[in-house]
Amino acid sequence: MKIPSKDTIQFCCVFLISILMMANLSLGTTENTILARLFIQTEEQWQKVQAMKLESVSEIISPEIMDVLITTSQMHEIESMSIRIEVLMSGQEFNRALKKSNANLDPEFHTYEEMTTELDSLAQVYPDIAKCDSIGHSTQKRRAIRAFKISDNVQVEEDEPAVLYDGVHHACEVMGLEICMYMINHLLKNYGTDLLVTYWVDNTEIWFVPLMNPDGHSAVTSGISLNWRKNGRDTNENSILYEYECNDWYTCRTEGVDINRNYDFNWATGGSGDPWGYLYRGPAPFSESENQALRNLAAEQRFIFSISYHSYGEIVFYPWNRGGGTPAPDDALISSVAAHIASLIPREYGGTYDYGKNGGMVGYSANWLYGILGTIDFMIEVNPSPIFIPSGSRIEEIAQRNMTGAVSLLDRIRGPGLTGHITEVETERPLSATIKILEIYAPEIQPRTSEPQYGRFYRMLLPGQYTVEVSRGGYVSQVHNVTVANNGLTTLDVTLSPDIHIAISNFTIDDDNAGNSHGNSDGVINYGEQIELTIELINTGTLSASGMTGILSSDDEHVTIIDSLSDFGDISEGDGVVAEDAFEFVVSTEIPHGHVITFHLSITDNLDRSWTDTCALQATAPELEYFSYTINDRSGDGDGLTDPGEHVELFVALRNSGGQEAETVSAVLNSNDLYVIIETQSTVYGNMPPDSLTTSVTPFEFSVVPECLVPYSIQFQLEIAGARNYARSRTFTIAVGEVAAGDVNLDGSINILDVILTVNAILRFVELNALQFSTADLNNDGVINVLDVVQIVNVILGSSPQFE
Numbered sequence: 001m002k003i004p005s006k007d008t009i010q011f012c013c014v015f016l017i018s019i020l021m022m023a024n025l026s027l028g029t030t031e032n033t034i035l036a037r038l039f040i041q042t043e044e045q046w047q048k049v050q051a052m053k054l055e056s057v058s059e060i061i062s063p064e065i066m067d068v069l070i071t072t073s074q075m076h077e078i079e080s081m082s083i084r085i086e087v088l089m090s091g092q093e094f095n096r097a098l099k100k101s102n103a104n105l106d107p108e109f110h111t112y113e114e115m116t117t118e119l120d121s122l123a124q125v126y127p128d129i130a131k132c133d134s135i136g137h138s139t140q141k142r143r144a145i146r147a148f149k150i151s152d153n154v155q156v157e158e159d160e161p162a163v164l165y166d167g168v169h170h171a172c173e174v175m176g177l178e179i180c181m182y183m184i185n186h187l188l189k190n191y192g193t194d195l196l197v198t199y200w201v202d203n204t205e206i207w208f209v210p211l212m213n214p215d216g217h218s219a220v221t222s223g224i225s226l227n228w229r230k231n232g233r234d235t236n237e238n239s240i241l242y243e244y245e246c247n248d249w250y251t252c253r254t255e256g257v258d259i260n261r262n263y264d265f266n267w268a269t270g271g272s273g274d275p276w277g278y279l280y281r282g283p284a285p286f287s288e289s290e291n292q293a294l295r296n297l298a299a300e301q302r303f304i305f306s307i308s309y310h311s312y313g314e315i316v317f318y319p320w321n322r323g324g325g326t327p328a329p330d331d332a333l334i335s336s337v338a339a340h341i342a343s344l345i346p347r348e349y350g351g352t353y354d355y356g357k358n359g360g361m362v363g364y365s366a367n368w369l370y371g372i373l374g375t376i377d378f379m380i381e382v383n384p385s386p387i388f389i390p391s392g393s394r395i396e397e398i399a400q401r402n403m404t405g406a407v408s409l410l411d412r413i414r415g416p417g418l419t420g421h422i423t424e425v426e427t428e429r430p431l432s433a434t435i436k437i438l439e440i441y442a443p444e445i446q447p448r449t450s451e452p453q454y455g456r457f458y459r460m461l462l463p464g465q466y467t468v469e470v471s472r473g474g475y476v477s478q479v480h481n482v483t484v485a486n487n488g489l490t491t492l493d494v495t496l497s498p499d500i501h502i503a504i505s506n507f508t509i510d511d512d513n514a515g516n517s518h519g520n521s522d523g524v525i526n527y528g529e530q531i532e533l534t535i536e537l538i539n540t541g542t543l544s545a546s547g548m549t550g551i552l553s554s555d556d557e558h559v560t561i562i563d564s565l566s567d568f569g570d571i572s573e574g575d576g577v578v579a580e581d582a583f584e585f586v587v588s589t590e591i592p593h594g595h596v597i598t599f600h601l602s603i604t605d606n607l608d609r610s611w612t613d614t615c616a617l618q619a620t621a622p623e624l625e626y627f628s629y630t631i632n633d634r635s636g637d638g639d640g641l642t643d644p645g646e647h648v649e650l651f652v653a654l655r656n657s658g659g660q661e662a663e664t665v666s667a668v669l670n671s672n673d674l675y676v677i678i679e680t681q682s683t684v685y686g687n688m689p690p691d692s693l694t695t696s697v698t699p700f701e702f703s704v705v706p707e708c709l710v711p712y713s714i715q716f717q718l719e720i721a722g723a724r725n726y727a728r729s730r731t732f733t734i735a736v737g738e739v740a741a742g743d744v745n746l747d748g749s750i751n752i753l754d755v756i757l758t759v760n761a762i763l764r765f766v767e768l769n770a771l772q773f774s775t776a777d778l779n780n781d782g783v784i785n786v787l788d789v790v791q792i793v794n795v796i797l798g799s800s801p802q803f804e
Helices: 006-024 043-051 072-079 091-101 112-125 175-190 195-203 214-221 289-301 331-343 365-373 392-406 408-412 752-762 770-776 786-797
Strands: 033-039 065-071 084-090 130-137 144-150 162-167 205-209 305-311 315-321 354-359 376-382 417-424 434-437 456-460 464-471 478-484 489-491 494-496 502-510 530-539 545-553 559-563 565-571 576-578 583-587 596-604 610-620 624-632 647-656 662-670 676-680 682-688 692-695 700-704 712-722 726-736
Touching: 033 072, 033 091, 033 354, 065 072, 072 084, 084 091, 112 130, 112 144, 112 175, 112 214, 130 289, 144 175, 144 289, 162 175, 162 289, 175 195, 175 205, 175 305, 175 376, 175 392, 205 289, 289 365, 305 365, 305 408, 315 331, 315 365, 331 354, 331 376, 331 392, 331 408, 365 376, 376 392, 392 408, 417 464, 417 478, 434 456, 478 489, 478 494, 502 610, 530 545, 530 565, 530 596, 565 576, 624 712, 624 726, 647 662, 647 682, 662 726, 682 692, 752 770, 752 786
Parallel strands: 162 205, 162 305, 305 376, 315 354, 417 489, 417 494
Antiparallel strands: 033 065, 033 084, 130 144, 144 205, 315 376, 417 456, 434 464, 464 478, 502 530, 530 576, 530 583, 545 565, 545 596, 559 583, 596 610, 624 647, 647 692, 647 700, 662 682, 662 712, 676 700, 712 726
């Protein structure tokens, strides 16, 4: 075999790295490509387009509209699917626009400090109609998130509809801040002279949060990166802020959280779990202070409509297209409002904005606002593709064009729709009650409720006939047939009469080994225990209930209920009663630590009236995990490694990452590998408290046959057992022979084949085993990426790798 020259190897490696970089950052275009907008109408079309793996130049927010770079042949293929295509620009024009968007930020754009100073000044100049408050702080730098309210009697929470405008969820999408500031100034300066502006301010509470992401925005305005997208969270907690792997596009891998993926509505099914990915949704829903600030404001104000400004694409997105193409329950209304907003905003190069549904299985602000609170939110993508940041001289023009669509919501809240007050029949006090429009109700949305201060509710509707159900615990529900007129708001005032409402108020866990319970007497549900569960019910209604019984159930696979029936007797209004006897259940020994068991209680009185409630109880258990191993090969060459022909002692360390002590732990070692002979198969660990690390008391012993070729990896299975039938199975790998870092294919040399295998692994064409992964991760950062490929190339070429 002819060995390639050093120059040939270098050329091949550089070529492979180029392929890898293009795969990670697909922005290269050629003269025969075009930037096109696809309008997708069916699920079949969507699946076919996805299979083409097209080069998207923006987030795929909507399964209906997407902007892609395509070749002429791809365009013909798409047209054959009966998909409408709008050509936005040539690939050459796209590249020119992209370079222009990466120019320096013009001084006309507000910094955080300039925005804060201006808002505070406006609140002082217009104290009767303007108020500026802090609603929270940024996650990392604790910068105040400012909210600005415009309304007559601005210091009072009036019985008026409320509308919200916000900007800069994503740091580089700076025009949202500028549009909000333009609108604030326009409303304040024209109040009292412009009849329409005066009417809006006198009859509406208009709220602005111009800068949702002050930390990320600071990275843009301070010159760290014009393409910074996420917030400023120090994701790896190394006290170095704003770390990035590249900064020339919004998809670059950086620290931080995408706060428009952090809302608690389908959070787990959207965004990315990769902390460096540009769509990272955060460690948990509402983990970010920025999201908590908007959540608290929105829950308090009950906005009817809201607009969140983003970039780019000149599109109005709205909730939602969920799995299988299921539209929102209010889709007919929402799409008509979105179409109207879009028709009022001129596009940069002619025509008006497009509109389409966003994806519903993502933790967007729009999905959370609509799904949980009932606020109908529109995500408006300003600027033509691919411009995030236009010239500063064009801010006013762009803001003015967008404002035309934004203020249309201040008119639409006047109707058509339904409004009214919910009150108690005798006291006339306002009530927070559930308002359900039966024709457009769906279980995936939270019930819409009247607000507690005035008992007021608003539902924007299309004209027509509706069935309205009004309900509240402890009161008799009512159903009304309502005709919503073509103009204005139809009024439905409802008074509710008191009734009985029964719910779980408390519970006690008994595991004291007395009676029918069997456990460790700590009052906590532990693996393998038999629990006596005593439940207390409370009557929050205004009438007494009698002859109450409860039946407990759960569909949790880790629980077996052995006594499901209990008597509660009579419960007077406002009183609580503890069950006369306990429910009983057994907990599986397989239950994971921290697992939450949901119980359902069906309650019935002597008149066959029924109520249901749930309680969620958390279980604890040991969670024994493989941690590390140590090799003693003193009978061999004593180098601490496993070699062919050696007999070794193996010490395995386990970690108890659970919340319960593991008692009398032991383990058995197995392997199906033909090159391994296990002589001592079992060992003991004793008792392992929570968060402890324990090494086996005595070693396992095994030998590797002399015929074993190196380098090689052996996979072992560890069967762990403990008291109360605790059992877990874990696997780990041990290397045979010394494997050189970079020898990814384990053939004993480092060459171009190792580069190819690593590139294929990054592109997910192949999967590396544990040993291969450790040899490929040359910079020991826990991930395999282009930096590792560079280092392998440097090893091949005999040069020293350099990393920043």
